[in-house]
Amino acid sequence: xxxxxPREYVINNLQxxxxxxxxxxxxxxxxxxxxxxxxxxxxxxWGYQGKIYPVNPRADLVAGRKAYKTVKDIPDEIDLAFLAxxxxxxxxxxxxxxxxxxKIVVIATSAFKEIGRGKLQxxxxxxxxxxxxxxxxxxxxxxxxxxxxxxxxxxxxxPIKGPVAMISQSGANLLAALGTSQKDHFGMSFFxxxxxxxxxxxxxxxxxxxxxxxxxxxxxxxxxxxxxxxFIEACQSVDKPIVTIKVGGSKIGEKAAFAHTASENAxxxxxxxxxxxxxxxxxxxTTWQEFLDVSMALGMQPAPKGDNIVMITNGGGSGxxxxxxxxxxxxxxxxxxxxxxxxxxxxxxxxxxxxxPLNPVDISGTASPVQYKxxxxxxxxxxxxxGILGSICPTAVTDVPAVTDIVINIYDTYKHLGKPxxxxxxxxxxxxxxxxxxRDHGIPAYPTAEQAVNAMHALYKYGQMKNKKx
Amino acid sequence: MSDMHYTLGSDQSLAWKQINCxxxxxxxxxxxxxxxxxxxxxAAYNVVKSFYQIxxxxxxxxxxxxxxxxxxxxxAKRLRRLYxxxxxxxVMNPNVGVYGWGLYYWVVKLKEGTDPKVKEEFIKWYxxxxxxxxxxxTEGDFDFFNGDHMRVLDNLLSDVIGPWKNHPAVDHVxxxxxxxxxxxxxxxxxxxxxxKYRNFVISxxxxxxxxxxxxxIDKDDFAIIEALNSTKSIADMFNFAKLEELSxxxxxxxxxxxxxxxxxxxxxxxxxxxNYRALGLSLQMYLVRMFxxxxxxxxxxxxxxxxxxxxxxxxxxxxxxxxxxxxSCYAEINDIDAIRKKxxxxxxxxxxxxxxxxxxxxxxxxxxxxENGYWEECVMTDDFLQDxxxxxxxxxxxxxxxxxxx
Numbered sequence: 001x002x003x004x005x006p007r008e009y010v011i012n013n014l015q016x017x018x019x020x021x022x023x024x025x026x027x028x029x030x031x032x033x034x035x036x037x038x039x040x041x042x043x044x045x046w047g048y049q050g051k052i053y054p055v056n057p058r059a060d061l062v063a064g065r066k067a068y069k070t071v072k073d074i075p076d077e078i079d080l081a082f083l084a085x086x087x088x089x090x091x092x093x094x095x096x097x098x099x100x101x102x103k104i105v106v107i108a109t110s111a112f113k114e115i116g117r118g119k120l121q122x123x124x125x126x127x128x129x130x131x132x133x134x135x136x137x138x139x140x141x142x143x144x145x146x147x148x149x150x151x152x153x154x155x156x157x158x159p160i161k162g163p164v165a166m167i168s169q170s171g172a173n174l175l176a177a178l179g180t181s182q183k184d185h186f187g188m189s190f191f192x193x194x195x196x197x198x199x200x201x202x203x204x205x206x207x208x209x210x211x212x213x214x215x216x217x218x219x220x221x222x223x224x225x226x227x228x229x230x231f232i233e234a235c236q237s238v239d240k241p242i243v244t245i246k247v248g249g250s251k252i253g254e255k256a257a258f259a260h261t262a263s264e265n266a267x268x269x270x271x272x273x274x275x276x277x278x279x280x281x282x283x284x285x286t287t288w289q290e291f292l293d294v295s296m297a298l299g300m301q302p303a304p305k306g307d308n309i310v311m312i313t314n315g316g317g318s319g320x321x322x323x324x325x326x327x328x329x330x331x332x333x334x335x336x337x338x339x340x341x342x343x344x345x346x347x348x349x350x351x352x353x354x355x356x357p358l359n360p361v362d363i364s365g366t367a368s369p370v371q372y373k374x375x376x377x378x379x380x381x382x383x384x385x386x387g388i389l390g391s392i393c394p395t396a397v398t399d400v401p402a403v404t405d406i407v408i409n410i411y412d413t414y415k416h417l418g419k420p421x422x423x424x425x426x427x428x429x430x431x432x433x434x435x436x437x438x439r440d441h442g443i444p445a446y447p448t449a450e451q452a453v454n455a456m457h458a459l460y461k462y463g464q465m466k467n468k469k470x
Numbered sequence: 471m472s473d474m475h476y477t478l479g480s481d482q483s484l485a486w487k488q489i490n491c492x493x494x495x496x497x498x499x500x501x502x503x504x505x506x507x508x509x510x511x512x513a514a515y516n517v518v519k520s521f522y523q524i525x526x527x528x529x530x531x532x533x534x535x536x537x538x539x540x541x542x543x544x545x546a547k548r549l550r551r552l553y554x555x556x557x558x559x560x561v562m563n564p565n566v567g568v569y570g571w572g573l574y575y576w577v578v579k580l581k582e583g584t585d586p587k588v589k590e591e592f593i594k595w596y597x598x599x600x601x602x603x604x605x606x607x608t609e610g611d612f613d614f615f616n617g618d619h620m621r622v623l624d625n626l627l628s629d630v631i632g633p634w635k636n637h638p639a640v641d642h643v644x645x646x647x648x649x650x651x652x653x654x655x656x657x658x659x660x661x662x663x664x665x666k667y668r669n670f671v672i673s674x675x676x677x678x679x680x681x682x683x684x685x686x687i688d689k690d691d692f693a694i695i696e697a698l699n700s701t702k703s704i705a706d707m708f709n710f711a712k713l714e715e716l717s718x719x720x721x722x723x724x725x726x727x728x729x730x731x732x733x734x735x736x737x738x739x740x741x742x743x744x745n746y747r748a749l750g751l752s753l754q755m756y757l758v759r760m761f762x763x764x765x766x767x768x769x770x771x772x773x774x775x776x777x778x779x780x781x782x783x784x785x786x787x788x789x790x791x792x793x794x795x796x797x798s799c800y801a802e803i804n805d806i807d808a809i810r811k812k813x814x815x816x817x818x819x820x821x822x823x824x825x826x827x828x829x830x831x832x833x834x835x836x837x838x839x840x841e842n843g844y845w846e847e848c849v850m851t852d853d854f855l856q857d858x859x860x861x862x863x864x865x866x867x868x869x870x871x872x873x874x875x876x
Contacts (some may be wrong), residue, residue: 029847030843030844030847030848031849057521057523057524058523058845058847059843059845060843061843069523069524070524078487086508086516086520088513088516088517088520088716088717088718089517089520089521089716089717090718091716091717091718092521092716119718119737120718123718124718256613294746305666
């Protein structure tokens with residue numbers, strides 16, 4: 001149902017969805033293969049410190065804990081009720097939650113509007129609104145935060161700590177992001193699946209993330225916006241970068257989005273969403289990979305003050321891929337001499353005679369850690385340079401770990417200058433290790449030139465948007 | 471593709487059966503027009519199954535009050551107690567023959583003198599093996615009578631029976647595929663004439679004996695169970711206004727759908743199961759083997775005669791088996807020797823094996839083992855599109871290993 005404006009009571013209560021002191025798991029099962037068990041098991045496994053109360057009218061014990069017949073029977077205050085029960089039980093449980101003064105409910109259950117039960121979904125939503133009980137879902141996988149060891153849902157991963165608030169309408173894509181987080185060191189502040197978003201809408205999570213101390217960037221996967229105005233309002237009120245990806249725009253995708261999360265896209269088009277995101281001040285990604293890459297960069301790095309980006313690489317090919325892509329995305333690179341007339345000369349000292357002090361700066365395949373260090377330092381210290389894009393292309397003589405350590409050291413030393421530093425490491429296992437290490441130290445690093453360029457471009461774009469806002 | 475749909479019970483379906491002289495109803499035929507048990511058409515069943523534990527008002531108490539003369543508050547209180555003490559369970563039997571499963575029972579005989587500890591191991595395995603959706607622990611001429619709904623017989627043989635078939639304590643295991651499900655837990659099932667479908671079967675004399683033989687279900691409790699299990703239409707069993715109130719679903723639609731599913735299409739039967747173990751009662755089981763040269767029509771006639779005997783709690787008819795049927799009655803309220811003699815008076819019956827059961831493991835996928843804390847945990851398994859003869863094949867989550875072994 002539509003949310004005309006972000007509602008304060010909802011935003012306030014979202015803290016109980018992401019940091020509850022007590023949780024009722026309604027539908028808590030005795031069987032380890034069932035969802036209701038997985039929820040409790042996940043909470044325990046990942047180290048949730050609050051109280052867990054299984055609710056199951058058939059069981060005395062669930063996962064070693066006393067089970068209660070109804071939410072009302074629990075002898076404690078309940079912050080969050082997580083519902084993993086069939087759709088036909090939800091209404092009754094919501095009534096119990098209202099009677100129990102539960103702070104927020106999350107409904108994992110499917111089989112509502114997406115299968116034609118829109119009326120029932122709307123009635124339940126209205127009931128919750130009438131009783132000021134925020135409802136997240138239905139039809140979602142869950143939510144959590146690595147900062148609180150909180151993983152609530154049927155979710156096999158807890159992401160690593162980091163700056164990105166992941167707000168997703170799709171459970172599958174949220175899970176993909178969570179898996180990526182561990183595997184590719186993509187850090188998150190919190191994550192949530194919104195599913196059908198019957199009540200709590202994007203705008204309220206946007207507002208919440210805006211206030212969350214750990215969230216530096218908002219990444220939002222959208223299948224449909226019920227109220228674009230509320231979304232725009234919320235985004236405009238947040239002083240953090242926002243990245244969106246919108247799906248369901250193709251002819252068949254429109255139907256698929258409805259069947260998935262009851263998202264209505266009829267009468268909308270891509271241009272309309274471009275306009276919405278433009279007004280909202282959000283950066284729109286078109287592919288999933290770009291969505292993740294850009295979110296990570298915006299979460300980790302400041303926006304450059306201008307487009308004087310210097311690329312330093314030991315591989316001419318990687319440099320060419322990059323400068324072509326910079327131009328493709330509408331942010332052509334400038335020659336080094338144009339950026340800072342004396343910089344080519346200073347950088348020359350750190351490359352062999354066959355190197356190139358243009359831009360990209362090719363310090364050649366023989367580049368040693370010392371040469372990398374000199375070139376990076378010269379570039380970052382130059383007041384005319386707005387950002388650094390580094391690249392490692394391993395040759396037989398490239399000491400990838402040493403260069404990685406140098407990059408981390410330089411980044412830490414000159415972080416106060418407020419210049420973005422992005423790395424590209426194209427190659428084998430040692431490059432993968434370097435990428436992970438760099439990310440762990442707050443430096444967005446990618447395996448391809450285009451990904452790195454997209455990340456830098458997004459930072460630049462965000463800077464432009466901020467300037468415009470001022 | 472043909473534009474014929476052969477929906478169950480339709481004129482098309484009946485005409486097809488006449489022309490082809492082949493009545494599906496054997497093992498594992500998926501019929502068109504069935505509903506999955508979680509389909510919207512089965513909502514009434516699902517709502518009641520989810521709520522009757524705490525809201526006895528889901529039952530048609532008004533109807534029960536009229537039938538029994540009891541006060542409505544008293545009825546609700548009694549139903550709540552009967553559940554809380556685990557004396558009853560609301561259960562569903564799907565008409566497996568039309569759902570694409572075969573219903574394969576099998577009888578296990580352990581060798582004489584088997585160490586009780588060994589039998590305990592078998593008990594534990596059968597209780598916890600989720601594919602065994604129904605099973606009885608017995609003592610006498612056989613030791614277990616278990617059953618599975620299964621689409622592929624090889625899956626049963628390799629995965630459910632295979633693991634213990636060659637155990638040194640096993641004398642033999644014999645398959646008993648269900649040809650006719652006549653009566654279960656005192657309620658007539660599908661393979662009865664139209665006017666006997668869903669009848670709750672007990673005589674006045676047996677009712678009196680039942681009430682005397684145990685102390686947990688009294689006359690009024692029994693009258694309530696009997697009333698609910700004897701409704702002419704399934705719709706009379708439930709309070710649809712309450713179902714609507716609890717679920718938010720349309721009560722009228724739920725009523726219409728469940729009538730279609732149970733009364734008209736006979737896809738499933740909903741009933742209240744009496745947990746004989748909790749009452750301290752036992753089932754005397756008669757495994758009947760007729761001579762193989764008895765013609766099928768005569769075998770059917772004999773089973774139809776059993777159908778008219780109210781002492782039988784269960785009547786299963788088998789095909790392609792050493793045995794022809796299994797009959798059970800409450801041992802404590804019947805003259806079990808007289809029943810045996812009655813059976814042996816049939817010249818067509820070659821042999822009757824007798825055993826006594828004090829414990830049922832599950833009631834069609836719903837666990838009955840209170841002692842393990844799994845009362846009414848419903849575990850639905852299915853071997854659809856699976857090959858269990860290949861140990862590396864993909865399996866349904868509940869068909870892998872027993873919960874306790876995880």
